[in-house]
Amino acid sequence: MVGREIVLTMKGLKKIEDELEYLKTVRRKEVAERIKQAIAFGDISENSEYDEAKNEQAQVEERIMKLENTLKKAKVVDEDDINLEIVSIGTKVQVKDLEFDEIVEYTIVGSSEADPYELKISNESPVGRSLLGKKVGDKVEIQIPDGVTKYEVLKIDIDQSNM
Template identity: 75%
Template sequence: MTDKEVLLTPQGLKKIEDDLEILKTVRRKEVAERIKQAIAFGDISENSEYDEAKNEQAQLEERIAKLESMLRKAKIIDEDEISIDSVGIGATIRVKDLAFDEEVEYTIVGSAEADPYEMRISNESPVGRALLGKKVGETVEVQIPDGVTKYQILEIKR
């Protein structure tokens, strides 16, 4: 992992902190119990339950280390400093998809908390990158896997 700072909204920070707490307090105990049960089966050299539990433990510890690293490198986006003059990280924008003639609302976030299902798109994604710095009324063209699409920015808010 690089030393690149991780941009987070206050909500994104809380989600990572909550996830980390669950992994450390709940999931670690569950995996330790699975390992304990697998050892009780006897010879661990040919014990698939033990191997699976140890693999799960390794993945869990890797995830914990990744989240802790993200928190150390976190730069929190101050909601009071989010400009509504132009699109920036932390801003929620309403755009019109000119290809489909429909309105969509996105929040531009750092890549660590992007979630397309919640309409939170990364500043590093093609759409996020194209929208950054643009103002209400501007139209942007975005290269997407299916070709090119156009968005008109209708509103920028915090």
């Protein structure tokens, strides 16, 4: 895991940069103010407000470090480098579930951007990993926790919402 590259779309990079900016400029100040107020209550040895504020400060600082580390390791997928002939990170892929005769559209993203509720699946997930490199018309069997599912790749496009 050390030194491992973190693949991000432009949208994912922006989201991380925005959160980092918010934590550094807003949350740090809010927490520092809470600590200052808690100290004003007097004896900090039995001051639960102080303890809570210090714990929150530690969490904010830990999150800042994690985001900064992510940015150091980030490799941003450039829309111009995406080959629409094959499924890759940054593409939206439309597949047909051959078992249930349903069409599903997934966006393949790096693991730090995955959000199954938005149908953004990680390139490291079983489905994402199995779809990578596939072309329109390819059929793939994917081992999932419930067994095996079969997909046919119908369409590959760029997910404009991630660029």
